[in-house]
Amino acid sequence: LAKTTQPISMDSYEGQEVNITCSHNNIATNDYITWYQQFPSQGPRFIIQGYKTKVTNEVASLFIPADRKSSTLSLPRVSLSDTAVYYCLVGPPGGSYIPTFGRGTSLIVHP
């Protein structure tokens, strides 16, 4: 399984764009990159998933360079409610893949 490395914490202010980078140097050819958001005392919530280049949905964008050894989750114009822990997971879709979580990035958005 590809090991992931993320910053432990980040601070931002309301209205700013936040970029959280995840390193996954040993990503496999058939691995996807998935990001989850978790609020205290809640289960993780799916944010976005991608394989290469750029993926965008109503919540975030995911940028993946050509070598796929890293990825960046971009949150546009964050608000206080975006304060949460963000996890990057790397693995193949379905099958026997067992999702395991790293330490995640604790994002704090200040007024």
Next chain:
Amino acid sequence: GAVVSQHPSWVICKSGTSVKIECRSLDFQATTMFWYRQFPKQSLMLMATSNEGSKATYEQGVEKDKFLINHASLTLSTLTVTSAHPEDSSFYICSARLTSVKGEQYFGPGTRLTVT
């Protein structure tokens, strides 16, 4: 998206008693469900993989006789914490995986267990 529920959302029990936590996929069938445990300020730790109709696969260090997992149907998996101790107090989260090509995973809201 798909919805996963857990019941109860929180429970308090006394040392030595057993507690059952249910995980249900409400609008989809899940061949595979996962059980995680999360202590304060820590990440989710995978406890076991639950496959419908077969025995669960436990991660190293997780006592299978203490944490009983049953996945009797495609929409329900249960985790029973037997002979609970205060150190079992934690946040337990389940997830269910779609039986699709991408195998998207959806998480339950979690169950807070406090053992007194």
